[in-house]
Amino acid sequence: MKIIESYKDFELTIESKKALYSAMHDKAYVDNITKRLPAGKSVWIDSNGDAMKSNIVAFENEKWKGIFDPRKPVKYYKFFNSPTLVGAINKYIKPTSVVIYQSEEFKYLTPEELQYKIEFMVDSYPTKIFIYIDMLGIDFNKLKYSYTHIIESVVTQNTIIHDLKDFKYLLEIN
Amino acid sequence: MYRLTGEMMAKPKFPKSLEEKNSCRIRSNAFITAWHKKQKSFVPEEVEFAQDQRILDFFDDRPIYGIGAIEYFPGKLNIITEDDPQSYKQALAIVNVPTSDLELFHGLECIKHIDKVCVSVNKYILWTPSNKDSITEDYDIALLEYIKTIFPNRHIEHIYVKGLKGQHFNFASPTTQFFITNENN
Numbered sequence: 001m002k003i004i005e006s007y008k009d010f011e012l013t014i015e016s017k018k019a020l021y022s023a024m025h026d027k028a029y030v031d032n033i034t035k036r037l038p039a040g041k042s043v044w045i046d047s048n049g050d051a052m053k054s055n056i057v058a059f060e061n062e063k064w065k066g067i068f069d070p071r072k073p074v075k076y077y078k079f080f081n082s083p084t085l086v087g088a089i090n091k092y093i094k095p096t097s098v099v100i101y102q103s104e105e106f107k108y109l110t111p112e113e114l115q116y117k118i119e120f121m122v123d124s125y126p127t128k129i130f131i132y133i134d135m136l137g138i139d140f141n142k143l144k145y146s147y148t149h150i151i152e153s154v155v156t157q158n159t160i161i162h163d164l165k166d167f168k169y170l171l172e173i174n
Numbered sequence: 175m176y177r178l179t180g181e182m183m184a185k186p187k188f189p190k191s192l193e194e195k196n197s198c199r200i201r202s203n204a205f206i207t208a209w210h211k212k213q214k215s216f217v218p219e220e221v222e223f224a225q226d227q228r229i230l231d232f233f234d235d236r237p238i239y240g241i242g243a244i245e246y247f248p249g250k251l252n253i254i255t256e257d258d259p260q261s262y263k264q265a266l267a268i269v270n271v272p273t274s275d276l277e278l279f280h281g282l283e284c285i286k287h288i289d290k291v292c293v294s295v296n297k298y299i300l301w302t303p304s305n306k307d308s309i310t311e312d313y314d315i316a317l318l319e320y321i322k323t324i325f326p327n328r329h330i331e332h333i334y335v336k337g338l339k340g341q342h343f344n345f346a347s348p349t350t351q352f353f354i355t356n357e358n359n
Binding site for chain 2: 001002003004005006007008009010012013016019020023104107108135136137139140141142143144145146147149166167
């Protein structure tokens with residue numbers, strides 16, 4: 001029998017990618033976010049945004065190409081922190097909100113990396129920003145620091161922290 | 175004595191009967207079992223996760239007292255989940271649902287005298303209600319020190335993935351493992 005250590009040991013099929021993406025993006029808190037969206041366009045990045053809705057524009061990492069319903073107008077990006085992506089979103093879509101929900105871009109980050117990414121979002125998008133964070137997926141010493149301490153230490157000004165329970169938080173910025 | 179242990183020991187004030195019921199309990203849930211199966215199904219051939227193989231290699235045929243997310247192992251190992259844990263020579267504890275430091279301590283206490291123990295921990299799902307200044311900064315080392323307080327004077331082989339992120343099936347089967355034996359063995 002083959003022993004495997006990581007995802008590097010095999011190639012994912014399209015069906016496997018679909019199952020994996022679906023498992024990573026459940027819809028449990030989608031309504032909680034959509035009810036807070038201001039009028040206007042909302043850009044969802046790596047967040048399984050419902051691109052069939054007229055107010056939602058979904059951007060997904062290009063590694064997931066091929067797993068979405070081809071009728072959905074999904075857009076793809078290569079680098080999350082690319083100035084080209086940021087510029088295109090701000091110039092051509094002019095969103096009133098940007099949403100990060102169950103995004104891989106915000107998983108397995110150290111608190112320092114998480115803080116950097118939150119600041120990057122604030123600096124990049126002059127809009128309302130929603131960032132969902134599952135603290136179970138953040139990388140820090142969990143015997144030493146409480147989740148409350150970490151989440152409070154990474155947020156920027158103008159942020160409301162919504163406690164969604166079970167170690168999950170929704171940051172509402174601006 | 176490790177300071178954290180003292181703090182944790184002092185916290186709960188359960189009636190004795192409840193204390194006994196609460197000990198030796200590490201939770202699991204159906205999602206873990208399903209996710210383990212699902213991730214293995216991504217590979218077209220039959221595979222074993224490296225961390226599971228280490229567990230299979232560690233134990234012998236004698237009965238193994240099992241607690242936590244052990245659902246994958248009955249049928250592959252001689253796992254027993256009932257009766258008095260003290261009557262066993264081998265134990266397997268898999269911690270893979272959100273578990274506080276206090277719950278972890280109590281969960282492992284009942285198997286601390288067993289000769290041969292594997293504790294497998296998803297280090298992402300632990301939590302503590304308040305900051306603990308006395309804990310070592312390096313999380314992997316802190317975990318080892320924590321396990322040492324529960325299993326003092328034992329030989330502990332500590333296996334973990336340095337810089338663990340999302341690539342190693344840790345949420346299906348934890349990659350941080352402690353293989354605990356008596357020093358004389």
